[in-house]
Amino acid sequence: MNTQSDPRLLVIPQRLAGVKHIVPVMSSKGGVGKTLLSTLLALAGADKKLKVGLLDLDFTNPSTHIVLGIDPASIQPVEEKGVIPPIIHGIKYMTLAIYTGENPTPLRGSAINDAFLEILAITRWGELDYLFIDTPPGLSDPQLNLLTYLPSRIEPLVVATPSPLAIRSVEKLLKVLIEGNYKITGLVENMSNNSKLLKIAEKYNVKYLGSIPYYNNIDGLIGNLEALRSSQFYGKIIHILKGIIRA
């Protein structure tokens, strides 16, 4: 399939036309904090009265709803010539979990691609300042869908931890993004007490958006918005969001 032959591809640009910035939160390595970061960035944006959306593209393991503390199966999106995303805590929110609930959903690449095209073709985001996208780890179908079908629209934000295992993988992702001339929002260093990745950001000429320390208590706050909002973690998120807005 090229970028012309599927009718759904033709309406996706229109569906996203009112979105100023599409920011997929990416890392080829798993478990570095993409879900927490993308969800809280959306929340911080909504708290700042920005128009924000959150799209969960981790189809086989959607988990942004867990951070938001909601039951996705209870959501009834409004239909109006498509699907209007429900507003959750001020965020226009879309996740496959609305349709799959907590059932396991193993998907091969072709099914991931179909679900991607379907969701993007039917969702009417309207006007947004930022659409944050939580992505699964890796550099395969879910990520390539974004890179290939929305090349001039996405502004990826890259997350990494300072582990030697993560550094190698973030360099590979940055290479792919730079080779493809993507507009990179910046690099966030997570679970780190220093700025070890500043060197990487400089090497690849991407904006270093800051580092977030490892907080022992964070798992206890997930799903509890008030506790999350008053956490030190959230303070860091607000700082990072300011960096994104300035960029």
Next chain:
Amino acid sequence: MVHEWALAEAIAEYIEQQAKGRPVKKLVISLGVLQSIDREILDFALKNILDERNVRIGSIEYVDEEVVLRCKRCGYEWKPSMNEVDESIREAIHFVPEAVYSYFKCPRCGSRDFEIESGRGISIKEMVFDEHPK
């Protein structure tokens, strides 16, 4: 269930691009039964959108495409009857057919790794243009 309109827009866009100003004599659209598309709404939406874009269209024919699933683990092939599926599940699959993987399993081995051989969603089967419009 009016998200059919969104899909109609995609199809209309495609037809318009392919037609390049020629009238469309005949259009055959295949409706995968898995997605339980409302034919009337789709037809209404499609005609409306094409009309708005000044794409002239002769006949539109709809054909249902039976759902055939094939298990990748044991090879078993089956044809689920969508009418017997719970309404809320049908609704979920209606929006995103891939939700089928969270509700269906191979009746023989229990695997969720099956292929939708046919009947997933909407596709254009045939498009005939009027090359010499009067």
